[in-house]
Amino acid sequence: MVAPTMAISPLSLDGQRTSQRLRAVEEAEEMLCSQLGELEAEAVDQARAYHAQIKSLMHQLSQAQLLLQSPKYRL
Known part of the structure; x- marks a missing residue:
């Protein structure tokens, strides 16, 4: 007696392909x-650095204005 062969139906193959595509997606x-998370973290770091730089520049500008307003520099 010969064992019956199991034929794979086209629907079963489609299901397997769909499952593989789903895993890939x-x-x-x-x-x-993951990449987005890394980019967001990098953006936050850059924003903090820029903010610190802006604060430093504002402080320098404030000091320069005070110096220019001092009696020593008045005309």
Whole structure:
């Protein structure tokens, strides 16, 4: 007696392909989310650095204005 062969139906193949594509999409989404998180952290660091630089420049400008307003520099 010959064992019956199991034929894979086209629907089953489609389901497997869809499942593989879904896994690939989910992995890509995870990678993108990770990259986005890294970019957001970098952007926050840059914003903090720029803010500190602006504060420093404002302080320098304030000191320069005080110096120019002092009697020593008045005309």
